[in-house]
Amino acid sequence: MNQSLMTEFKEDLKDFREMTEKFYAKEVSIKDYKGFSGGFGSYAQRGGEASMLRLRMPGGRITKEKLKFLVDAIAAYDVRRVHLTTCQTVQFHDLGMKAVCDIMEQAMEVGIITRGGGGDFPRNVMVSPLSGVEQGEYFDVLPYAERAGDYLMGMIKTVKLPRKLKVGFSNSPANVTHATFRDLGFMAKENGLFDVYSAGGLGNNYKMGVKVAENVKPEEVLYYVEAMVRTFTTYGNYESRAKSRTRYMQETLGVEGYKKAYQEKLLEVKAKFKDSLLIKSSVSAEQESNTEESVVNIKEQESQLKNVAAYPQTESASERVITQKQAGLYAVAYHPVGGMVPAQKFEEIYEGIKNAAKAEVRVAPDETLYIINLNAQQAEKIHKITADGAKNLFETSVSCIGSTVCQIGLRDSQGLLASIVEAVEPYHFADGVLPRIHISGCPSSCGTHQIGKLGFRGASKSVNEKAEPAFAFYVNGQDTQGEERFGEEWGVMLATDIPKFFVELGTVISEEKVSYEQWYKKNMDTLKNIAEPYLQK
Incomplete structure (x- = not known):
């Protein structure tokens, strides 16, 4: 990142400390503090007696240096809750x-920046977590995403956006970053180019993105980022905060009108900036260097690999060691239940990889950690260190932090997930019988409930004239490119009933000895019949 910008960000921290001291002295209201602190990536938690801090990891990438910082900060400040x-x-x-x-x-x-982690600023640029090492990927999108992230950070001091802006890069049709329905998304193609989508998003008034460009050269991505920002600042709603997201421009301009407006801004940007926004060829050089180094490492490991079992890549959630595209190298997946990482785990992982030359950690959009670039012995070691994570597909379910912590959260999403896991555990359902679910404590969709096979969103239901904790129930969401769809809302379940629903669902599917995926294709009506008694009238 530009050093002069880093200096400005550092100078701003004096203002943050001053305002935070006033807040804890009860001289500033929670509402006023929220409007200020969000731009620094921090919010007061529910009750106003503690704070959370969002540490941006561009592309989800945690280098060993950054990992060591997490370890040291957790120890120095006795951090006990990490999400x-x-x-x-x-x-x-x-x-x-x-x-x-x-x-x-x-x-x-x-190099960990919290600025813009909240508020009306560009958020963390998202990337497929195994970009650069994943078998079958079209190409490594991470270097381009990192450039885009730096470029957007440069706007924090100069551009006033109507609202937050989320950008994602996907290296394959798996589309785990939801690039086809982000404010701006870059989808890698087999031909080495990108298709570009815009004005999509989850949450209230969710929308699929509009394809605004095809076959874009990777080195030109910054032109498309700048065009998005200019379209947003020109046509975005500065008057109504509720409608200050890019997806509302699909309503005000129409889909074709939005596409036309974006392309006009793109022409304007290209005319103004000429070649100055091109990403230099150093990106390709970096990719080639990484590949060459991995080949050298493989030769050094050959004798080790003869005595250590290699782990094949599989689709089973319980098989956590993944074969990278670099021969002889592996990634290990670790999904702490609910995305809640035991604080000491970062130190254990760091100690396990500190001597591995190219090892690093990636955070995935489904709250999984991947530890990558490991040889067979290192993978075996990390596999043991992370054995406390999810034991099956269901336990890899996604949940936001929830209302016990979040100011705007309506329901305890973490508590719901924990109660379901506890309820189904005695039944020992086979892996895959219950799907991964997505839980959001409120309509903001921080738990991405709208794209889950089964999803839940915090709600309220009156029972005997008393408001009871409840969750809206969504079915059949999907994020894979070409098959994208948002889940259909079927009704509302009381929080106390949802664990019983999953016990019944798992029991029915287990009797047929199939996975939920296989079962649902033929049994949508059966699912409705199972859910019906739990849905509140």
Whole structure:
């Protein structure tokens, strides 16, 4: 990142510390503090007695240096609650006044920026978590995403957006970053180019993105980022906060009108910036260098690999060691239940990889950690270290932090997931009988409930004239490119009934000895019949 910009960000931290001290002295209201602190990536938690801090990890990438910082900060400030987010960031929770200010300042020394982690700013640029190492990927999109992220960070001081802007890059049709329905998304193609989508998003008034360009050269992505920003600042709604997201431009301009407006801005950008926004060929050189180095490493490992079992890549959730496209190298998946990482786990992982030359950690949009670029022995070691994670597909379910922590959260999404896991555990359902589910505590969709096979969104239901905790129920969401669809809302379930629903569902599917995926294709009506008694009238 530009060093002069980093200097400006550092100078801003004095204002954050001053305002935070006033907030904890009860001189500033929660509402006023939220409007200020969000731009620094921090919010007061529910009750106003503690803070959370969102540590941006561009592309979800945590280098060993950044990982060591997390380890040291957790130890120094006794951080006990850490959550992985669906925007590929790491959130520290339950921080006091000194801790939140100190960690924010110290993080910058290792290149971790919290600025823009909240508020009306560009958010963390998302990337397929195994980009660069994944078998079958079209190409490594991470270097281009990192350039885009730096470019957007440069706008924080100069451009006033109507609302937050989310950008994603996908290396394959798996589309785990939801690039086809982000504010701006770049979908890699087999021909080495990108298709570009815009004005999509989850949450209220969710929309699929509009394809605004095809066959875009990767080195030109910054022109498309700048065009998006200019379209948003020109046509975005600055008057109504509720409608200040790019997807509302599909309503005001129409789909074709939006596409036309975007392409006009793109021409304007190309005319103004000429060749100055082209990403230099150093990106390709980096990719070639990484490949060459991996070949050298493989030769050094050949004798080790003869005595260590290699782990094949599989589709089973319980098989966590993944064969990379670099021969002889592996990635290990670790999904802490609910995305809640035991604080000491970062130190254990760091100790396990600190001597592995190219090892690093990636945060995935589904709250999984991937530890990549490991040889067979290192993979075996990390596999043991992370054995406390999800034991099956269902336990890899996605959940936001929930209302016990979040100011705007309506329901306890973490509590719901924990109660379901506890309810189904005695039945020992086979892996895959219950699908991965997605839980959001409110309509903001931080748990991406709208794209889950089964999804839940915090709601309220009156029972005997008393408001009871409940969740809206969504069915059959999908994010794979070409098959994208948002889940259909079927009704509302009481939070106390949902664990019983999953016990019944798992029991029915187990009797047929198939996975949920296989079962649902032939049994949508049966699912409706199972759900019906739990849906509130």
